[in-house]
Amino acid sequence: MDVVLSRIVKRFGALAANDDVTVTLAAGRIHGILGENGAGKSTLMRVLCGVLAPDAGTITVDGRDYGRLSPETAGRLGIGMLTQDPLDFPPLTVWENFSLGGGPVVPRSQARDRLAEACARMGFCLLPDATVSSLTVAERQQLELARLFDRDVRLLILDEPTTGISPAQKEALFGVLRRFVAGGDRIVALVTHKLTEARELCDKVYVLRQGRLAGAFEAPLDPPAILSTMFGAETAALAAAAPPPAPAVAAPAAGDAPLVRLAEVVFADEKTVLDSLSLTVRSGEIVGLAGISGGGQEAFLRGLAGIAPAIAGRLDVDGEPLAGRPHERFLAAGIHYLPAARLEEGLFGGLSLLDHVRLAFPDRRREAAAIFRDRCVGRFRLTDTPNAPAASLSGGNQQRLLLSLIPDATRLLLADNPTRGLDAASIAQIWDHFRDRAAAGAAVVFFSEDLDELLAHAGRVIVFYNRAVAADLPSGPFDAGRVGDLMTGRSVPAPSPSVEAA
Incomplete structure (x- = not known):
């Protein structure tokens, strides 16, 4: 299997999330898709798996050109995606979730047999009658992978797959991915922001920046060159710097109370x-x-x-x-809490950035514009769009806004x-x-x-x-x-x- 995305363009209003991007995914290899927040990585992969339709460009699969793919067509071609948050039904059992993969409905006994076969192929151990709500994140990933393997996926797209799993579980996952491409006819596309994992796993990486393809690198990967391509030299130096140790806390004096x-x-x-x-x-x-x-x-x-x-x-x-x-x-x-679900729990998607400043500092509402300029933009490098809704921000800018409101x-x-x-x-x-x-x-x-x-x-x-x-x-x-x-x-x-x- 070989896949080529040629001159892909995807726009959301005036924003070009993908701007003339060309990427070749060759069989038997693990490809990394890297880039800063808002670079267009996830958009490109959603175009590939049929969730989004490109505004221009061509997707070529095994020599046949497509102007766009639907999810059904992508599935028939053997393209599947493991999302960061597993797509499952927690109240149902493992075998019931396994059966809901979009293929033909099969009897219970056949579904359980196929689940066991898929797990045996990849070294998984999933109890068919366990409810999905009882599984760890890694086991839920394994269930998604088993379902994709049962559908004979040939191009596997993974979005930040090591989120929420232990080092041992990560190594097991990487072993599965290496075995998946070992036969020479299958492909893995890995969307990640972790350069260390890309170095460990990928045969080639593509770097996107501001919606365009900024560079491609073959293994062994050169981290400084990749970071410079992602961010520019000055910001790359900041990103690559080893973190200083956590500040030492002085031993408590006699009678000193903890916070x-x-x-x-x-x-x-x-x-x-x-x-x-x-x-x-x-x-x-x-x-x-x-x-x-x-x-x-x-x-x-x-x-x-x-x-x-x-x-x-x-x-x-x-x-x-x-x-x-x-x-x-x-x-x-x-006490101040920064939630993991930034937009759902920390921000109001329909309110402007300036509205958030007014809510966070109610005693200084008349100074909101100055606070936004000096604190949000000046100190936290938030994008200078005070009237934009919070929902329009990238993940990085959502977190910058939340930090500026502490x-x-x-x-x-x-x-x-x-x-x-x-x-x-x-x-x-x-x-x-x-x-x-x-x-x-x-x-x-x-x-x-x-x-x-x-x-x-x-x-x-x-x-x-x-x-x-x-x-x-x-x-x-x-x-x-x-x-x-x-x-x-x-x-x-x-x-x-x-x-x-x-």
Whole structure:
């Protein structure tokens, strides 16, 4: 199988998301599609799998030209896509979801047999009668892949596939992809912002910048050259720089109180009730929360923010008891939460950027234009479009807007996947901001699905497994393999130095 996208153009109004892009995907190879946020990577792949129709250009599959592909035509040609968020029905069983792949309806026994065959081919182990809601993110990915393999997919497109899985699960996935192309007649197209993964896996990468093809690189890949192509030399140097260590927190003086104190607290959100927690967080700490999806770390963050209620125990912030108090008291205590779902939970898609400034700083509404210019654009390099709706922003600019709206007096900053889906330059800017906050005396508690990133930036790591704290690792250097084992319940935590009694 060979696929060529020739001179693809895709516009959304005046914006050219893809502008005369030509890419060749050769059989037997793993191709990386790289670029900063808004570069046009996902748009190009959606054109290829038939979700979007191009405004110009040609898609050639095995020598036959198509002006556009529908999802049905793409499926018949053997083109399938594994999205970042698996497309499944959590209340249904594994075999029922497997049967809903768009092919002919088959009896239950046949569906289970085909599921077992697909899993055996790729080394998966999925229980057919388990509900999908009980699966990890990695297992849900495996179910999607099994369904695609059963449909005899020949071109597999993956969008940020390592989000939310452990290092061991990532290695297993990479092994599957290598075996998938080993026969020489199949193709993988990997959309990623992680250059380290592209170096490890890809035979060739294409770099998009501002909707155009900026360069193509054969393995072995040259990271400085790729970063310079993605961002330009100056920004590439910033993105490539090794992160400084998390700021050291001075040992507490006698009688010095922690900023956050939890004593046998039980947090409960819509889907999760955590085991009781007792720990402290001190001013100036950068604390990383490690765990696979559903491990409990997201509910912990939401509990600290006052969104998931504390149904038992004691939660004090700067000496003020907050358990059972309304969310407004958490805000007044200097607690600020950055959600993972930026547009759905953090912003109002239909409101302008200037409207968001007015809402965030109600006492300074008349100064909104000056705040936007000096704070949002000047400090956080947000695009200078004050009247644009928030929904029009790229993921990176959505996060820049949210960062610019954090009050300066914030004492406890909570962040759920603050860099998910962002390019290297945006990621570097976010971590600079978090370190500045910690240096000024705030505590930063964050969760990242990228374990390498988490271990690089955290001064302390709290590992969650099965809705409980599996380990509290007070200082680095941290071992990624060990943390990954703790996250997945394959390792019993060694005794760690006791934290201050709560």
